[in-house]
Amino acid sequence: MCGIVGYNGTMQAAPILLEGLEKLEYRGYDSSGLAIRDGAKDIEIVKAKGRLRVLAEKTDEGMALAGNCGIGHTRWATHGEPSETNAHPHVSEDRNVVGVHNGIIENYQELKEKLQRHDYTFYSETDTEIAIKLIDYYMKKYREGPVDSIARAMTRIRGSYALVVMFKDYPDEIYCARKDSPLIVGVTEDASFAASDVPAILKYTRNVYYIGNQQIARLGKGTAEFFDIDREAVEIEPSEIKWDAEAAEKGGFEHFMIKEIHEQPAAVRDTIGSLVQDGKIVYGESGLTDEIIRNTSEILIVACGSAYHVGLAAQYVFEGLARIPVRVELASEFRYRNPILNQNDLVVVISQSGETADSLAALRLAKESGIRTLGIINVVGSSIAREADHVFYTLAGPEIAVATTKAYSAQLIVAYALAIQYAYVRGQIDEDRYTAMIAEIQTLPAKMERVLDDKERIQWFAAKYSNAKDMFFIGRGIDYAISMEGSLKMKEISYVHSEAYAAGELKHGTISLVENGTLVVGVCTQNRLFEKTRSNMVEVKSRGAYLMGLTSYGNYSIEDTADFTVYVPKTDEYFMTSLAIIPLQLLGYYLSVARGLNVDKPRNLAKSVTVE
Ligand code: G6P
Numbered sequence: 102m103c104g105i106v107g108y109n110g111t112m113q114a115a116p117i118l119l120e121g122l123e124k125l126e127y128r129g130y131d132s133s134g135l136a137i138r139d140g141a142k143d144i145e146i147v148k149a150k151g152r153l154r155v156l157a158e159k160t161d162e163g164m165a166l167a168g169n170c171g172i173g174h175t176r177w178a179t180h181g182e183p184s185e186t187n188a189h190p191h192v193s194e195d196r197n198v199v200g201v202h203n204g205i206i207e208n209y210q211e212l213k214e215k216l217q218r219h220d221y222t223f224y225s226e227t228d229t230e231i232a233i234k235l236i237d238y239y240m241k242k243y244r245e246g247p248v249d250s251i252a253r254a255m256t257r258i259r260g261s262y263a264l265v266v267m268f269k270d271y272p273d274e275i276y277c278a279r280k281d282s283p284l285i286v287g288v289t290e291d292a293s294f295a296a297s298d299v300p301a302i303l304k305y306t307r308n309v310y311y312i313g314n315q316q317i318a319r320l321g322k323g324t325a326e327f328f329d330i331d332r333e334a335v336e337i338e339p340s341e342i343k344w345d346a347e348a349a350e351k352g353g354f355e356h357f358m359i360k361e362i363h364e365q366p367a368a369v370r371d372t373i374g375s376l377v378q379d380g381k382i383v384y385g386e387s388g389l390t391d392e393i394i395r396n397t398s399e400i401l402i403v404a405c406g407s408a409y410h411v412g413l414a415a416q417y418v419f420e421g422l423a424r425i426p427v428r429v430e431l432a433s434e435f436r437y438r439n440p441i442l443n444q445n446d447l448v449v450v451i452s453q454s455g456e457t458a459d460s461l462a463a464l465r466l467a468k469e470s471g472i473r474t475l476g477i478i479n480v481v482g483s484s485i486a487r488e489a490d491h492v493f494y495t496l497a498g499p500e501i502a503v504a505t506t507k508a509y510s511a512q513l514i515v516a517y518a519l520a521i522q523y524a525y526v527r528g529q530i531d532e533d534r535y536t537a538m539i540a541e542i543q544t545l546p547a548k549m550e551r552v553l554d555d556k557e558r559i560q561w562f563a564a565k566y567s568n569a570k571d572m573f574f575i576g577r578g579i580d581y582a583i584s585m586e587g588s589l590k591m592k593e594i595s596y597v598h599s600e601a602y603a604a605g606e607l608k609h610g611t612i613s614l615v616e617n618g619t620l621v622v623g624v625c626t627q628n629r630l631f632e633k634t635r636s637n638m639v640e641v642k643s644r645g646a647y648l649m650g651l652t653s654y655g656n657y658s659i660e661d662t663a664d665f666t667v668y669v670p671k672t673d674e675y676f677m678t679s680l681a682i683i684p685l686q687l688l689g690y691y692l693s694v695a696r697g698l699n700v701d702k703p704r705n706l707a708k709s710v711t712v713e
Pocket residue numbers: 405406407408451452453454455456457460503504505706707708709710
């Protein structure tokens with residue numbers, strides 16, 4: 102996720118772009134850049150590492166760059182760590198094409214090799230530079246104009262992109278193209294704008310054009326024309342934005358958390374895109390190899406908070422599929438316990454921020470003991486990402502709400518992919534099962550969307566039980582891991598006392614806490630354990646509990662026991678966490694809203710805990 106703004110008009114472009122980028126900083130903030138042009142003069146480019154403020158100061162709030170046409174970008178790194186070199190805009194060698202990009206180009210390696218065969222060289226680690234040079238390549242090869250060259254590049258690029266590009270020989274125009282990444286266009290009497298999101302241009306216009314998937318736009322000073330990938334002109338009707346500035350920043354949602362809950366299918370889709378190519382799991386730039394996988398004797402997953410819960414779910418998947426022993430440890434405990442580590446162990450650290458102090462310390466402890474480490478990290482270039490021997494990135498984009506949702510979901514995907522790869526390489530599953538499981542992972546985003554479609558029922562339920570004082574989440578196996586995360590969400594943002602219990606453990610203590618009206622959520626997504634957990638649900642019901650059941654479509658007999666039931670689509674049972682967690686995130690969210698709490702910034706909690 103990154104923020105893009107383009108301006109082509111009669112005013113000075115740089116201050117307008119900086120102001121627009123500031124409104125998009127929630128989309129990315131590790132580096133930024135501007136490209137400004139003054140008529141036919143050379144395009145000036147200024148970039149800076151760090152928050153947007155650094156760029157604003159470097160350019161004297163934009164006053165140092167003269168010109169009334171330009172593009173700007175605020176970055177959230179996916180390919181290549183945050184640095185001035187990797188910051189956008191990117192440019193072809195002769196400065197013929199200058200552009201900014203948001204999205205992930207999946208076949209960047211193949212395109213890079215193609216361009217290298219034609220003597221292109223690369224200065225950055227970004228996939229964006231490749232896209233820009235690909236457009237340049239087609240422009241020179243076919244001697245055609247911008248729309249044709251962009252369209253030719255689009256037919257070669259796989260993945261998602263929003264591209265905003267300027268061409269040396271077309272001084273009064275900006276070009277845009279998009280596929281699966283957001284990009285809007287706004288037009289006033291004498292100017293046109295492009296932006297990743299509405300807040301960037303709301304000050305200037307409320308009439309926006311939503312560029313369609315795989316469409317191209319040509320922006321003049323107060324004009325916009327649209328084309329499809331076959332370069333035919335298309336008509337797009339403008340839409341009027343009715344949100345105020347604050348709502349616009351959250352995409353019309355009331356809070357970042359609910360926005361991010363809805364971004365989960367996209368986060369999961371992007372993460373799968375980075376891990377799967379031609380139906381196979383790829384190691385990418387992680388440096389992991391089949392040999393390392395074959396030689397691993399034990400996996401230790403170390404993390405904090407929700408990332409630890411990903412570890413708990415992953416343990417079932419790894420052990421079940423790959424038959425390799427897995428230990429899951431809280432980083433804060435692991436580091437002070439003098440843990441027993443063996444030479445061929447693999448320590449996997451899961452962290453959204455990549456900066457959590459305990460997780461980082463655990464990683465260092467493993468490294469000092471000479472143990473191989475692997476990070477599953479959301480922030481490129483963060484401390485854990487830099488120090489781990491191998492890194493797989495989650496492509497969730499920046500997460501603003503303190504309670505994690507989309508990063509958690511993306512972490513699960515990396516864990517599944519690694520477990521499947523371990524199982525396959527170690528001969529525990531055959532090729533058919535391998536292929537089928539990868540195909541099943543790819544169905545998860547659409548299934549997650551179906552779960553989200555059903556959110557009103559949860560909203561109703563949460564409103565009805567907003568006065569709950571105690572809550573219990575019970576489940577067995579993977580359902581226990583799901584319960585742990587569901588319960589944490591409830592505590593974090595709704596301040597409802599809540600506990601997750603292994604359903605079979607209830608009778609050893611917790612059941613004494615159940616009284617008339619106590620809310621209990623029974624998670625039953627695992628067929629083998631369905632009847633067992635259901636009998637635990639009957640036990641609490643007979644002591645007066647009010648029961649919510651969570652299972653997959655088809656298991657309708659749960660309604661004989663539960664007072665309220667939520668169904669999620671069926672998937673491979675190893676991947677159920679990805680679907681079943683969504684109703685529980687929604688439950689925590691809507692309960693918090695119903696209680697009038699500060700959902701995005703719950704009391705006493707921080708997004709990234711960099712102290713012990
Ligand atoms: C904090 C956050 C949690 C998060 C945990 C681990 O407690 O509030 O949402 O799960 O830290 O953070 P990390 O960045 O390492 O995933």
